[in-house]
Amino acid sequence: MTAKFHAFLQNGTWELVPYDASMNVVGSKWVFKIKRHLDGSIDRYKARLVSQGFTQVPGVDFTKTFSPVVKPATVCTILALVVSCGWDIWQLDVHNTFLNGFIAETIFVHQPKGFEDNNYLHHCKPSLFIYSREKITIYVHVYVDDILITGSSSAHVSHLISNLSQTFDLKDLGPLHYFLGIEFHRDAFELILSQRKYILDHLLKINLAAAKPVSSSMATSFQLSRFTREPLSDSTQYRSIVGALQYVTLARPDVAFAVNKVCQFLQSPTDEHWGAVKRNLRYLKGTIDSGLIFSAHSSDTLIAYFDADWASFPNDRRSTGGYGIFLGSHLTLWRAKKQPTIAWSSIEDEFRALANTTTELL
Structure with missing residues (x-):
């Protein structure tokens, strides 16, 4: 908690201001979690400071929300590229991260419990990045405080990691092996998730x-x-x-x-x-050891398959559509979802599934 708090101060995350009755002050809370290694052993004890956003009023305190995390389809697509091109991929963890964005509104948050300033007790406080120049390409995936970095030049990737370490307290976890609850096993010819x-x-x-x-x-x-x-x-x-x-x-x-x-x-x-x-x-x-396989020998052709079962749900007679999209032999995107309205025929049902698949394919 102390390390997290000092990191906030070092990065200038907040500024203490006098309280005013017109302010809608959002509460804050410490959340604790035990981070474990792949074998189940304890890696470290982690503390997060979160704001209680449910006290904010939509349309007054904010107009929209966003989730700055990478989509699974993007991860799969880049992994397919990594395996096909034979690139290395590194995994990083930011020790003291916080979501930072430019917003028009001023947000007031209570000071974190246990770290209140006694002199100011009544004061408050994109997911995929691409670098491409000449023959160098680097992809950076950001999922809150978990980062994946890969690219066509290992030297340039190492230089980028070194530069990031000067601004953020990073932990280099080495080659990709365990990310967001997914295990990665790689050899010279394939990557298994x-x-x-x-x-x-x-x-x-x-x-x-x-x-x-x-x-x-x-x-x-x-x-x-x-x-x-x-x-x-x-x-x-x-x-x-x-x-x-x-x-x-x-x-x-x-x-x-x-x-x-x-x-x-x-x-x-x-x-x-x-x-x-x-x-x-x-x-x-x-089938606990089964998973996705990305092979080194694959083309870059996009192929999509789709299907739908007409009026399959007995309670509202709505259909379920599904699709799978491949980059060569690599499955990168898939979904099964009940359609929002009733289809009058199996043809209408199939056309809806085709339209949804084409949208994702594009």
Whole structure:
């Protein structure tokens, strides 16, 4: 906490000003987390200072929000490029980071607890960057305080990391191996993405680590409905595990469709829906070492596949569409999503799926 606080002061993150009754002062809170290595051992204890933005009024204190993080499709595309070109890729961590942007409004935040200035107790306080010049190209991915850097020249990348270290307190984690809960295994010919540890952690969380695996994530003839079986007495665990399953799809597109189905019952899940969630987990247990593979021998041709099942949801008769987009042999973007309105025919259903796929492809 002390290191974080002094980093804020060093970077001039805030300025203490006298309190005025007209100010809408946002609260602040310390959030603690244990960072672990891939093998489960403790890396470090981490503290974050966050503002309680829920006290702000939309349209008064702000007009729009944004999320400065890289999209998974962008990460996959760059990884495909890295493997195909034989580039190195480095992973960095910013010790004391904060989101910084130019805004028109003035925001007032309470001083962090435990670090109030006694002399001023009534005072308050893009994701992908590309460098291209001559024959040098460098890509920098920023996901809050986690950074990936790759490029055509290892010397220029090292020089960039050195320059960044002069401004920010960086930790060089070396070659990419574990990023945002995804494991990366690379040899001379391919890069494999898996989420073995992340899946295992959630199997242990609901006592399914010893469960019998199944060969598919859902039965082909099985349809979930909103009005079957008894509602769960406590849906908190259901929502938590389904959220984790959504994150698993970052490296496991084979469960995207099945996860899409269980996501449609977050408001009032039943024991039947919970059974479908556990089937997903049992399938992941049996395929825990599976993941995405990026091969060194691939073309740069974009190819897209799509499909839709007409009126498949029994409660509102809406269709589910899905697509997968490949850069050569590398799967870089995929999605399964229920369409927002009812399609009057299978042709209309297919055209909507085609339009969505074409938009993402472009």
